[in-house]
Amino acid sequence: MKILTGNDLASGDVVWWTGESWSRHVEDSVDVNEHGEAIARAEEGARRVNVPYVIEAQATPEGPRPAHIKDRIRALGPTIRPDLTLKPADPDAGNWVI
Amino acid sequence: MYQYDTYDQSAVDARVEEFRDQVARRLSGALSEDQFKPLRLMNGLYLQLHAYMLRVAVPYGTLSGQQMHMLAHIARKYDRGYGHFTTRQNIQYNWIKLDEAPDILAELATVEMHAIQTSGNCIRNISSDQYAGAAADEVADPRPWAELLRQWSSFHPEFSYLPRKFKICVIASAEDRAAMRLHDIGIELVKRDGVLGGRIFAGGGMGRTPMIAPEIKDFVAADDLLSYLEAALRVYNRHGRRDNIYKARIKILIHEIGAKEYKRQVEEEFAHVKTLGIDPPLAEFDRIAAFFAPPAWEQGLSDDLDLSDPDFRLWVDQNVIAHQTPGYAIANISLKPIGGIPGDASADQIDLMADLATRYSFDELRVTHAQNIVLPHVKKADLYTIWQALDEAGLATANLDLISDIIACPGLDYCSLANARSIPLAQKIGQRFADPERQRDLGELKLKISGCINACGHHHAGHIGILGVDRKGTENYQLLFGGSGAEDVSLAKIIGPGFSEDGVVDAIEKATDVYKALRTDGERFVDTYRRVGMDPFKEAIYG
Numbered sequence: 259m260k261i262l263t264g265n266d267l268a269s270g271d272v273v274w275w276t277g278e279s280w281s282r283h284v285e286d287s288v289d290v291n292e293h294g295e296a297i298a299r300a301e302e303g304a305r306r307v308n309v310p311y312v313i314e315a316q317a318t319p320e321g322p323r324p325a326h327i328k329d330r331i332r333a334l335g336p337t338i339r340p341d342l343t344l345k346p347a348d349p350d351a352g353n354w355v356i
Numbered sequence: 357m358y359q360y361d362t363y364d365q366s367a368v369d370a371r372v373e374e375f376r377d378q379v380a381r382r383l384s385g386a387l388s389e390d391q392f393k394p395l396r397l398m399n400g401l402y403l404q405l406h407a408y409m410l411r412v413a414v415p416y417g418t419l420s421g422q423q424m425h426m427l428a429h430i431a432r433k434y435d436r437g438y439g440h441f442t443t444r445q446n447i448q449y450n451w452i453k454l455d456e457a458p459d460i461l462a463e464l465a466t467v468e469m470h471a472i473q474t475s476g477n478c479i480r481n482i483s484s485d486q487y488a489g490a491a492a493d494e495v496a497d498p499r500p501w502a503e504l505l506r507q508w509s510s511f512h513p514e515f516s517y518l519p520r521k522f523k524i525c526v527i528a529s530a531e532d533r534a535a536m537r538l539h540d541i542g543i544e545l546v547k548r549d550g551v552l553g554g555r556i557f558a559g560g561g562m563g564r565t566p567m568i569a570p571e572i573k574d575f576v577a578a579d580d581l582l583s584y585l586e587a588a589l590r591v592y593n594r595h596g597r598r599d600n601i602y603k604a605r606i607k608i609l610i611h612e613i614g615a616k617e618y619k620r621q622v623e624e625e626f627a628h629v630k631t632l633g634i635d636p637p638l639a640e641f642d643r644i645a646a647f648f649a650p651p652a653w654e655q656g657l658s659d660d661l662d663l664s665d666p667d668f669r670l671w672v673d674q675n676v677i678a679h680q681t682p683g684y685a686i687a688n689i690s691l692k693p694i695g696g697i698p699g700d701a702s703a704d705q706i707d708l709m710a711d712l713a714t715r716y717s718f719d720e721l722r723v724t725h726a727q728n729i730v731l732p733h734v735k736k737a738d739l740y741t742i743w744q745a746l747d748e749a750g751l752a753t754a755n756l757d758l759i760s761d762i763i764a765c766p767g768l769d770y771c772s773l774a775n776a777r778s779i780p781l782a783q784k785i786g787q788r789f790a791d792p793e794r795q796r797d798l799g800e801l802k803l804k805i806s807g808c809i810n811a812c813g814h815h816h817a818g819h820i821g822i823l824g825v826d827r828k829g830t831e832n833y834q835l836l837f838g839g840s841g842a843e844d845v846s847l848a849k850i851i852g853p854g855f856s857e858d859g860v861v862d863a864i865e866k867a868t869d870v871y872k873a874l875r876t877d878g879e880r881f882v883d884t885y886r887r888v889g890m891d892p893f894k895e896a897i898y899g
Contacts (some may be wrong), residue, residue: 268383268455270407305385309403326829328768331777332405336769338697338779342436342451 261287261322262294263329264302264310272332273307280307283344284333285321323354330355357420357720358503358647360468367511368465371472375399376458383455398478400471401457405772408452411474412464416484416502416526417445417723424710424721426467431703434460439706441691441699443763443814444523445483445723446474450770472510477518479509479589483525485533486724489648490732492680495547498528500645501554501581504636507644508582515589519596520604522589523561526554534725535817535841537569538562540606541588546575553577558588558618559610562811566847567607570615572622580626582635587625591618650681651718651733657683661736667754668743670792674754676739685736687717689729689746690753690761694790695783698764699727701751708749716742725814725841726763726802728756758795759803759868760786763814767807767824768831774807776824776831777857781805784861789868798868801881802840817841819882820864821848833860837867837893838885851890852898866896 261284262275273280275297277288290297294312301307314325324330334355335343345351360368375395382392396402400411412427419427427447431439434456435449442448452460464470473480482502489497505524509515515522525536528545536542542557553575560569576584595613597603610618659682663669677686689709692698701709709729713721716738722730734742746752755761762785765771767778782805789795804818808825815821821836832854839848855863868881870893875884885893 265403265407269453270403270451272406302389305383309389327831328405328772328774331768335406336450336779337777338769338783 259289259315259317259322260291260294260312261315261324262290262297262310262312263287263332264298264307267305267308270308274333275301275307275310284324287315287322289317289322327355357418358415358499358644364507365465365468368468368470368472371399371470372458372461372465375461379454379458394476396454396457397475398472399457399461400474401452401454402475403772404450405768405770407450408454408457409770410449410452410457410460410471411442412447412449412469412471413474413481414446414469414723415506416482416488416499417486417725418488418499419713419721419723420467421710421714421719421721423467423469424706424713426464426469428703428706428710430460430463431706438700438702440697440766441701441723441727441729443725443727443765443812444474444481445486445725446481447723448766450766475521477520477522478516479512479518479522479524482506482509483523483534483539483725485527485529486722486730487533487677487686487732488528488722489650490679490681490684490686491529492678493531494528494545494680496528496545496552497645497648498526498545499648500641501543501545501578502526503644503647504582504641505585508585515593518589518593519598520601520606522592522606524585530843532841532843532845535814535845537845538566538814538817538841539569541585542569543581545578548575551577554581556584556588559607559615561605561607562814562816563605564602564809564811565605565608566811566816567611568845568847569607570610572615572619579635579638580630583629583632584622584626586634587622587629590625590629591621653681654683654735657735657737659683659736661739665740667747667752668740671743671752671754672739674758674796675756679733681733683736685734685739687731687734687739687742688724688756689731689751690755691728691751692755692761692782692786693750693753694760694786696750696786697779698762698782701729705749705751708745708751712742712745726761728761754792755795757800757802759789759798759801759820760795761802762786763802763804763818765806765808765813767805767813771807771812773810774824775809775826776807776833778805778807778813778822778824781822781824781833781857781860784857785864788861788865798871799880801868803864804839814841815839816847817845818848819880819885820867822860823850825854827854831857833857835860835863835867835897837890838882840882844882846886849890851894863897867893870896 806813836848
């Protein structure tokens with residue numbers, strides 16, 4: 259599947275396209291198929307996202323998992339500071355990244 | 357320390373307000389990201405993996421206690437309670453919000469700090485010896501010259517859009533503690549017949565094409581230094597490859613036309629520049645130099661130390677360096693605790709270091725290119741009290757220049773350019789060699805890790821270097837031996853096929869075993885490697 263990501267313009271937070279808006283959580287992502295570039299252009303033009311781009315992901319029972327480690331680290335947070343990740347209380351979160 | 361005059365302050369204040377307007381226009385949509393990106397980069401603001409990242413300049417690595425407190429305040433108020441000290445003697449914050457960036461710059465300006473020219477194709481922060489003004493072996497204090505270069509290069513209209521970024525380093529000792537010859541221009545201040553001047557090296561650097569800067573001028577009188585640098589930059593600016601980012605650094609230009617031809621053109625340009633009268637009058641240099649006058653040393657201090665506490669003794673042996681003044685010492689604060697993140701410090705730790713500087717080091721701190729902090733002027737009699745305070749805050753790791761004193765770039769945990777993580781590897785290596793006696797037995801061993809070919813972690817200059825690469829979506833690490841950023845400068849060589857994260861830690865351990873078996877008295881790891889070559893190491897690691 260293909261999912262769309264970028265950064266919130268003001269906060270810089272990593273965000274993911276849910277089909278109608280942007281979420282901080284990658285599991286909310288939807289498959290954008292071949293529409294990713296068009297959605298990216300429209301959303302960037304409306305200043306709802308900064309530098310959006312399409313990435314490959316795998317569908318899993320817990321939601322989409324980015325194919326590349328760089329995007330998995332973007333999705334969760336730095337692997338060396340679990341306290342600063344989106345799932346600080348989840349000891350398995352690191353396994354999801356690696 | 358240098359203090360801003362009204363010109364400096366008004367220039368920095370004006371830039372804050374200019375950037376505030378630019379941010380407002382970006383948020384309103386008046387500027388696109390393509391239009392805004394070069395403007396934010398001119399103010400040190402990157403968009404990294406998780407958020408905006410702000411790189412704050414620390415000119416030649418020198419800070420006052422008040423400035424250090426401000427860095428802690430920024431970490432606490434605008435970031436997530438910590439900062440990351442870099443290999444360019446700067447500090448980076450990883451979780452900055454765009455709409456708060458102008459306020460941060462405004463707060464920094466109140467203590468004479470900024471983020472100008474910490475990115476972009478301009479002359480970056482001037483780097484220098486972290487022991488400047490304190491080292492026993494310096495021929496002069498390099499900081500007034502670094503400050504002169506800072507003023508010359510700040511907002512220099514001709515050099516604001518160079519072919520690529522440009523890094524300058526000034527040292528004043530034969531011992532190179534600042535990787536001087538791995539800069540675009542390196543200056544070693546020397547004295548000839550009692551006259552101060554500089555040996556000039558040009559065309560060094562790391563990145564994807566590492567090169568050691570050749571000497572292009574054996575002596576330029578200090579009075580002519582700015583004119584000579586102006587000429588050197590002009591020739592680069594004229595011929596640098598703006599058409600190809602990978603060939604745009606001065607090192608490529610000098611490599612392609614040859615150092616001799618580059619020098620010939622610089623000399624020609626120098627003859628012209630000298631007629632322009634850009635070198636400052638002596639009175640102006642004296643004004644700058646006066647800010648760096650030695651502190652009021654106490655006379656008659658004892659050099660004796662009570663070393664009965666073994667942990668304190670270990671720290672003194674490893675982290676404390678001789679000072680040029682009797683009764684004083686240079687104290688290195690390692691930001692490399694075992695299992696920690698190289699270069700990171702919490703806001704509380706930054707505040708503590710600021711307090712110690714104010715109380716015990718004439719209000720001065722230094723940031724080192726090895727991502728540590730220095731208290732440059734402490735009385736030996738105060739060392740135990742300082743160590744106790746550092747120890748309580750987790751800042752008393754006794755590992756300066758040992759295998760766990762690792763330079764590591766932020767890597768894939770933070771950096772959008774990285775291919776592999778650097779920090780977890782540094783943590784694993786530190787843990788493998790955690791035993792202080794084992795580290796000390798291995799002696800000086802400079803280990804440097806970069807998460808990509810851009811080499812922010814200086815892997816080319818490591819006695820042991822590690823380069824993270826992306827191999828089909830998996831992190832892989834190449835191992836290099838034999839580099840040095842010091843006066844015995846050399847570039848490390850890849851030893852063979854890469855490793856997994858755990859594999860590279862095992863390989864390093866095998867390499868240290870080979871070193872221990874083959875070393876002769878007084879030989880460091882890199883000395884043994886240079887003497888015996890790569891084969892015994894490869895055989896142990898791959899055999």
